[in-house]
Amino acid sequence: xxxxxxxxxxxxxxxxxxxxxxxxxxxxxxxxxxxxxxxxxxxxxxxxxxxxxxxxxxxxxxxxxxxxxxxxxxxxxxxxxxxxxxxxxxxxxxxxxxxxxxxxxxxxxxxxxxxxxxxxxxxxxxxxxxxxxxxxxxxxxxxxxxxxxxxxxxxxxxxxxxxxxxxxxxxxxxxxxxxxxxxxxxxxxxxxxxxxxxxxxx
Amino acid sequence: xxxxxxxxxxxxxxxxxxxxxxxxxxxxxxxxxxxxxxxxxxxxxxxxxxxxxxxxxxxxxxxxxxxxxxxxxxxxxxxxxxxxxxxxxxxxxxxxxxxxxxxxxxxxxxxxxxxxxxxxxxxxxxxxxxxxxxxxxxxxxxxxxxxxxxxxxxxxxxxxxxxxxxxxxxxxxxxxxxxxxxxxxxxxxxxxxxxxxxxxxxxxxxxxxxxxxxxx
Numbered sequence: 001x002x003x004x005x006x007x008x009x010x011x012x013x014x015x016x017x018x019x020x021x022x023x024x025x026x027x028x029x030x031x032x033x034x035x036x037x038x039x040x041x042x043x044x045x046x047x048x049x050x051x052x053x054x055x056x057x058x059x060x061x062x063x064x065x066x067x068x069x070x071x072x073x074x075x076x077x078x079x080x081x082x083x084x085x086x087x088x089x090x091x092x093x094x095x096x097x098x099x100x101x102x103x104x105x106x107x108x109x110x111x112x113x114x115x116x117x118x119x120x121x122x123x124x125x126x127x128x129x130x131x132x133x134x135x136x137x138x139x140x141x142x143x144x145x146x147x148x149x150x151x152x153x154x155x156x157x158x159x160x161x162x163x164x165x166x167x168x169x170x171x172x173x174x175x176x177x178x179x180x181x182x183x184x185x186x187x188x189x190x191x192x193x194x195x196x197x198x199x200x201x202x
Numbered sequence: 203x204x205x206x207x208x209x210x211x212x213x214x215x216x217x218x219x220x221x222x223x224x225x226x227x228x229x230x231x232x233x234x235x236x237x238x239x240x241x242x243x244x245x246x247x248x249x250x251x252x253x254x255x256x257x258x259x260x261x262x263x264x265x266x267x268x269x270x271x272x273x274x275x276x277x278x279x280x281x282x283x284x285x286x287x288x289x290x291x292x293x294x295x296x297x298x299x300x301x302x303x304x305x306x307x308x309x310x311x312x313x314x315x316x317x318x319x320x321x322x323x324x325x326x327x328x329x330x331x332x333x334x335x336x337x338x339x340x341x342x343x344x345x346x347x348x349x350x351x352x353x354x355x356x357x358x359x360x361x362x363x364x365x366x367x368x369x370x371x372x373x374x375x376x377x378x379x380x381x382x383x384x385x386x387x388x389x390x391x392x393x394x395x396x397x398x399x400x401x402x403x404x405x406x407x408x409x410x411x412x413x414x415x416x417x418x
Binding site: 132134137138139140161163169175182184186187188189191195197199200 | 256257262263266271277338367
């Protein structure tokens with residue numbers, strides 16, 4: 001026997017479900033360019049996550065080293081002490097973007113795949129070459145390039161649509177920009193890099 | 203909480219890196235505190251501190267001194283904060299990032315706000331970046347903003363924006379002036395784009411009609 005109000009509740013649920021299904025089946029209001037932007041947003045949203053993870057691992061290792069060093073020297077690292085926080089007026093801002101995980105799932109549903117991007121450098125005298133940039137959190141170890149039989153260094157990386165800044169690191173000490181792509185002046189640190197902009201797949 | 207721990211540890215890692223290279227100076231310590239304060243402030247206010255962390259990582263990878271990293275982080279924080287205020291009450295992280303870049307090439311706050319308003323419910327960051335790329339290629343800011351406005355009103359796809367920037371680079375390499383190249387490309391693309399200096403950003407639809415070439 002049906003309880004009073006059950007029918008109306010069931011009807012309401014069905015209505016909501018139908019509405020949700022209709023919304024899901026409806027053609028997207030965004031165009032292809034907007035879809036590409038979603039992927040680019042995910043690039044930005046994901047990068048910090050990777051950064052945080054890598055920072056966490058590296059920093060934990062560094063922390064151990066620092067702690068051991070400090071113990072050996074009988075001192076404490078001043079950086080480990082607490083810092084005072086300067087009060088700053090809160091900006092009247094509401095971030096629209098979802099957390100990185102949500103963005104990642106959205107990209108997967110949208111079917112926007114990362115594209116293989118090959119980085120290439122002619123540096124015959126180099127012993128090691130890495131490509132470092134905002135797509136790998138400026139990690140010196142994330143994207144080591146391999147020397148081909150023709151003497152050119154190459155590495156292929158999967159990247160979603162978006163805009164990236166990068167540079168080549170030669171022998172772990174010398175930076176060089178990619179001459180095939182637009183230079184990006186680095187006013188912060190004085191290392192001119194290159195700009196890579198990846199559109200959505202045709 | 204985890205992010206705070208990561209930030210604190212990251213700053214310590216910075217200290218460890220510099221300690222391995224040189225003794226930690228008083229200015230290094232002060233720089234570390236500045237960085238940590240900036241990151242915490244961003245976190246407290248709900249702003250994307252990851253943008254600042256990325257800048258720290260970049261500076262560290264490039265071997266910059268800690269005061270220089272702190273300066274770069276402070277400048278970025280200032281720009282992101284400005285964009286947040288300009289585009290308030292709602293803004294996406296990509297818009298903050300792209301907007302900060304636009305500020306760095308001299309785009310004014312009213313221009314940013316106007317582009318965002320023109321974009322309506324669409325993300326504005328592709329248009330911010332379009333203006334940035336145009337200005338970096340030598341296009342005057344007024345022309346770049348005007349072109350962006352025209353592209354917004356015609357709902358041009360993101361890939362077309364990218365192609366336009368690449369085409370313009372080729373034209374400029376071939377000897378055209380940046381403004382003339384943009385005007386030519388815009389005319390081909392949208393069939394109507396009146397070149398010339400403008401004092402501000404015009405509303406959508408204004409500026410069309412004088413096609414010098416037919417659309418392909």
